Amino acid sequence: MRQDTNNLPDVVYDVRGLNLWYGETHALKDVNLQILKNHVTAIIGPSGCGKSTFIKTLNRMIENVPGVRTSGEILYHGRDIFDKDLRVEELRTKVGMVFQKPNPFPKSIYENVLYGPKIHGIKNKQLLMEILETSLKASALWDEVKDRLDDNAYGLSGGQQQRLCIARCLAVQPDIILMDEPTSALDPIATSRIEELINRLKKDYTIAIVTHSMQQAARISDRTAYFLLGELVEYDYTERIFSNPRDQRTEDYITGRFG
């Protein structure tokens, strides 16, 4: 366990005493957790346990929901993301996010991938083309779309759209990618392609993934966090969570007794 060592260089996120309320509802209760560099961290738990809320707090997207209040700190490379001087826009260029439903823009494949680089001021055509190619190759989409980069992204299949969203995310070279149930809207084949992709991306990126599928967590993650009713019940190496959980509630969940 590395829980007690603080601010080592390999800690990307250090969440300390995080609480979150939606109006009166206490959705996250005193969550403490560290996300480690180049690890895939899976966040599992039954519906309504706060796992999506938690991951959206990491890039402060949760603040778009009206009536949200938080307390506690989330240190991103040692810096509190709730700090008044920190600009969320800057944080989000380092912390990418892939959503549950593929959400490409109604623009061309080219425009989708280069959305981030362009809004952040990159104009050099050659550099843009380079980013386009590397991002699409990294998201295993290049071979399928290289001849139709000007086509509308809505002509792609669901799985391709999700990989396009991953490419869009990679184009600004984030440090960590947050994925909120990225395969829940996809068929099994598209899902396994995304899982392969996550396995490959792990070398260069840190990934935190919310999933409703325990098999998926077991297949792709290094560490697993189990949330229940807004509480972080257990957080450990994935093998240990699935073979020898310490908490009875975790065991009940992974053995399928509820959830």
Next chain:
Amino acid sequence: MEFEAQLLQQLEIEKDREIINRRPVRIDPARIRRRVWLNNLLQRVFSLSTAFAIAVLAILFYQIISQSIGWLDWQFLSSNLSIFPEKAGIWGAIVGSIGLILIVIPVTIVLGVSTAIYLEEYATEGRLRDFIRINLSNLASVPSVIFGLLGLSLFGRILHLGSSILAGGLTLSLMVLPIIVVSAQEAIRAVPGFLRDGSYAMGASKWTTIWKVVLPIALPGILTGSILSVSRAIGETAPLVVLGIPALIMRVPTSVMDDFTALPIQIYYWTLDSVLTREYANLASATIVVLLLVLFLMNSIAIIIRNKFQKSY
């Protein structure tokens, strides 16, 4: 016993498939006959309603067009006003109406779209925003005469713009502004939230997201609403009458500070005076044809824009 167990299991499976009600469902043929009869009746009622609307429109068109025949010609379009019906033309009114459009379009679109963006994207949810929203909808249904009175006191008297094109254009702008705001708000609200999230998650600011993602998608809706509102402004008479547009203006306006007349105003005064001079009715009809053509053109543009840019998600 084993058979019974099997049967129970089978029942369980069927229950899972939601085949619970195994009693035969009887359907009354008389009821079906009644339903079909009702359907046929309603179909006739609906088609009659449509026919009624078309008939009224046809009669209107017939009357107007037959009255305008022989009057609507190049001389009519290009001449200035005159008290002699055979010499009178609407060139001045056309210029006046174009002047109004040129003021109404930039003023309402800039102010209206900005307001809609503020209310939909920036304003925090709460009582104040709801209050403004409700009042905008209310303003959209305020009679146009009231806006004429507002324009008269604000632009005519306080700002000393008199009954100039500028005063008229600003008054009409006030009148259609709520409509444009409401329709632009609807267009902006129709942009799915997950597209905004996609942009925010890339580190885009609110304005970047609005400019790059929201507005391009909402633009057809905004333009359609705007064009329809502007065409309503062009056809409006009451506010201009209240502003005190003179009944007879011989000079074609050359600046926005000049007094002017507009197409609907001309229709109004000629119709009023047709009691004395019967030919004025023909002049009014010819003007109506011109105004209808302009409105028809603008609405067609709105439809073309809507069809061309319509997208689904």
